Amino acid sequence: MSLNTFGIWFGFRGYASLQREGISRYTVNLIKYLIKNFKIRCEIWVYNVNKKEVELLFSDLLNDKFTSNFISIYTESYYINIKCKLHRYMYFKNSWNINLLLKEENLVSWKRPYEDYIVAISYNNINKNIFYIIVDHILMGLLMFKGIYDKTTSKYLNIKKKNNKTFNDTLVMAANQFSQADCFLIPVFLWVNALKLRKRKIIALHDLHLYDFYDLFMKEWDREHTGKWKWTFDSSINKIEEHLKYNNDILFISNCDYVRKNHTLKYIKNVKAELTDYVYLPVIIPDNIDNRIVSEATLKKKYNINSRYIFFPTQIRPYKNVITLLKSLKLLLDKEYEIKLVLTGKLNDSKIASKYASENNLWNNIIETGDVPEEDLYSLHKYAVATVVTSLFEGGFPWPALEAMYMNTPAIIAKIEPAVERIEALGYKIENSGLLFFEPMDYKSLAEHIEYVICNREKIVYEQRNIKNVLLNYTWDDVSKQYYNIIDKFILNN
Missing domain, CATH: 3.40.50.2000 (Glycogen Phosphorylase B;)
Incomplete structure (x- = not known):
């Protein structure tokens, strides 16, 4: 098995401006040259709130006749819309055409996962009588706007509590159900909801400078603001460490050996050295x-x-x-x-x-x-x-x-x-x-x-x-080749 489809995880819930961030430029160029040199298919998974930002970020690739054929963007709405259509199909399947449904979603290549899913839905609903079907639809209508209700099984899904609010990570569900990625790139280690992806994961860990310069941050920034950032770093790393106790599905790639040794291996417990690597990054010179x-x-x-x-x-x-x-x-x-x-x-x-x-x-x-x-x-x-x-x-x-x-x-x-x-x-x-x-x-x-x-x-x-x-003379062509070889080896060995 080798790298054919690469998932890119932009799964942070709040709105963020991505255009000026170095990590965004890194991600765009990496994808651009992986497509150019290896014709890798790329799935970009993002919440609706940031979809326009991601479309703007990848606009050059999405507007290019060649690279646009290899990139797709998916949001949590994809999960809700597809499940709603499948639900209607289940009850009105005599008048529905599954191939038409797939064409509507422009996902003909994903036919097999859909067919399996429909069979499972139909099987789970065989014993439902008309009363429960009616109740199911009423509840679905009331709760659909919150995105916390499974419209096919009438059960709440992975509801978590945070600040007395409930939410459901339908983006993770969608990726786990429908993604064909061989592995996912997580450009920012703080996006730890990606740990729930049932796929191999690449975390781009380019620095943990807050730990090295915490005292300096406390002097320069508001202490409360710095403390919140420290808490966010600690919380994310704790979740990664807990995940690594039981899983070997994460590869950490840094941008130099110094960061690999003095940040990744120093500040994150349970990381195996053989599941770390580094690739130097060249400057991004704008076209023309x-x-x-x-x-x-x-x-x-x-x-x-x-x-x-x-x-x-x-x-x-x-x-x-x-x-x-x-x-x-x-x-x-x-x-x-x-x-x-x-x-x-x-x-x-x-x-x-x-x-x-x-x-x-x-x-x-x-x-x-x-x-x-x-x-x-x-x-x-x-x-x-x-x-x-x-x-x-x-x-x-x-x-x-x-x-x-x-x-x-x-x-x-x-x-x-x-x-x-x-x-x-x-x-x-x-x-x-x-x-x-x-x-x-x-x-x-x-x-x-x-x-x-x-x-x-x-x-x-x-x-x-x-x-x-x-x-x-060291270019993004060189970077993409190194990344491809590292990821390919990771897929084969894990």
């Missing part, structure tokens, strides 16, 4: 981006940039360590360099950094662009003195650095384990890579690097060309 770069004058006018600038394109989170960059900026300004710091995040998201900026009169030298379109993002890289990555942790080689190198802009990077691991995996040492590294908290060293780049920008770009070419 070179032809969409705007002029420097247009860009600077749009964002009110009137001098040289350092680019810091990331959300401001506690472990992003923006305070080190601000301290370096102050040193440069004290030396009377005319330079700005351009952020795509909001500095006020960091209590420590925003306070430091106010106390040292840095706000006039900080420009916040907010979210920017792709062409502006890459244009901001192109015209920057340098793109700086100060993070205390990244789940692999930092994408902003790769984006900068693609645009022939110097990258200055904090010396963190995942970045060093990636460089060494390519046969380089950081000393001969041509990249500029600094210890994450050493703002003086960072300031010296920026000062050096100001005076030697073209030289740095030239010195980074070899590692740039090697890093950028």
Whole structure:
């Protein structure tokens, strides 16, 4: 048995905006290249509340003549609608055509599961008399809108209590009843309702940074908010650990060996090392981006940039360590360099950094662009003195650095384990890579690097060309092939 159909689980109940999340971009590209290279059929399972978001997220693939043939999206309504039709078919089967039903749902290939299910329904209802059938229909009508009633057996299904409310995970039921996936990808480990799927599961575990930097989160964020996130992490991991006591149906794939060893195996009990793996992830370069770069004058006018600038394109989170960059900026300004710091995040998201900026009169030298379109993002890289990555942790080689190198802009990077691991995996040492590294908290060293780049920008770009070419030659084609082989082996052995 090999991987033919891949399930993608977006089974979180509340509404979520998915467009800007790195994990969303990872999922879309993985699916795109699995289809391209192996013609894998993909089922995407999502609650109705997020269906439009998922359709938007996968719009390029759904609108493509080739890939659209391999992707289907299913929601919990699918379960309710099909069961309702099957219920009517059971009572009026003389006037129904099962093949017509299947064609209506565009699921002719799923004929066998349907036929088996109909036989089971018919068998279960043989002994029902007309009185119970009438009662069944009345109750079905009253309770159908809550989605908690099984319309064919008149029994409540898996009702759970949460905050004195009842709900039923019909999406899991639908997937278990009708999915033909050989295994499911769970892009976010917090979506633990996926543990109920009666399929092999791949959990993409790219980081558990909250545990490494919990004290920092408590300082930077509201303590109650941080505590809730910690509780959510703990609760999800506890459920995974409990599941692993009795099952070997989960494979954890990380984005570097550091995360595999220091997050997956460290923070999740009962994980077998042989059921963990890692695949490095390349940067996602937008199609035709070179032809969409705007002029420097247009860009600077749009964002009110009137001098040289350092680019810091990331959300401001506690472990992003923006305070080190601000301290370096102050040193440069004290030396009377005319330079700005351009952020795509909001500095006020960091209590420590925003306070430091106010106390040292840095706000006039900080420009916040907010979210920017792709062409502006890459244009901001192109015209920057340098793109700086100060993070205390990244789940692999930092994408902003790769984006900068693609645009022939110097990258200055904090010396963190995942970045060093990636460089060494390519046969380089950081000393001969041509990249500029600094210890994450050493703002003086960072300031010296920026000062050096100001005076030697073209030289740095030239010195980074070899590692740039090697890093950028690693593509999503390579990723999809590694994933396919890893998953194929997992299916065969489990």
